[in-house]
Amino acid sequence: MVIVHDAAAGPARGYRSVFRVREFRPVFAAHPLSVLGAVVAEISLTVLVFRATGSPLMSALTFALGFLPYALGGTLLAGIADRRPARRVLVACDLLCAACAAVMVLPATPVAGLLALRCAMAFVAPLFQGTRAAALADVLGPGEAFVLGRSLMRMVAQSAQLIGFGLGGLLLTVLAPRAAIGLTAAGFLGSALLLRFGTRARPARAAAARTPPLAGLRAVLAGRRLRVLTLLCWLPPVFFIAPEALLAPYADGIGAGTAALGVMMCALPVGTIAGELWAGSRLGPRARSRLVAPLATVAMLPLLAFAVRPPVPVVLAALLLTGLAHAYGIGLDQWYVDAVPEALRGRAMTLLSTGLMTFQGAGMALAGLAAEFAPVHAVVTASAVLGTAVVVLLLAALRSAGRGEQGPRNETDPAAK
Structure with missing residues (x-):
């Protein structure tokens, strides 16, 4: 498949150059619509199920169903991302989610x-995300513009989640949960329209069309270097997620109020x-490539401050520093796309x-389980130590894989040398 992108954009020079690519703009605009829709649906559906059943377990299950189908959907549907035209896949996923949300609105x-429809929306989410990421490389090219575009999409998703939780809570003060879910349907429909009429039709990847889906997944993980890069993307979030998962009990343990908890959750x-x-x-x-290894190595070290059960200002500083170190993700994205x-x-x-969401969910569960047997601050500290050790081992394996495998490498990737 020939990669086509807007030649007028020229070489990437920061985020502004990405927006010069005409086709990227509707893709970017569609992203917050679908993310906000998903977040509002998550909150509204949880409230709706609790009011209907009066069961905290059912309410929690509704929230968990946003994560549980990821592994199954990503495994079974991954081949579609290459065997079908990207625009068709993206629009179909958005329309399916809009239809599910519309049915949820019906009294x-x-x-x-409601739970089955929630599962259906989560089931296609990894296919949508993977197809969109691959399509970004077609729209922007697989170089610097791609990693900057992917970075923008990641930041929009995080911002939209923060806004969406606040917006969802506000909406539920003036709207019934089913009415709020109706806005979700509108968001997914708006995303589908932007993608359908704002992006170019491209054929499926011909080579992938002749490859069975599961064989394609095995091929993705067959090379040692790509396998290690995948683990480097998957495993650190298992440990990064521990403080976020345990902030509520930690805040309660140090006597911090809900306002302080909200600020810490945003840090x-x-x-x-x-x-x-x-x-x-x-x-x-x-x-950015040279900073991947050092930043990834030190990213979780600020969380060692939890060892002394610090007050709110120290927690905020530790979480902010850990978040800042996530800047290594842009360089890691480039390593990954170069290896695929x-x-x-x-x-x-x-x-x-798929793996990222699955491992994050597992990290939350493991952190909660560990906190049943050990103090919260000790669990976060142990997560930082173990997470740092895992990153160091993976970086060492990546250097070894770079020396042992033949073929083209990114000259800006120190780990390949």
């Missing part, structure tokens, strides 16, 4: 139906957004997002 839909994503903005706007591709065969890019990106 006759029972609780079991890590705010730091992450600031770090990515700095790396994307101030650093070139070579500098173009014909398998859609499957690789779908697998990447």
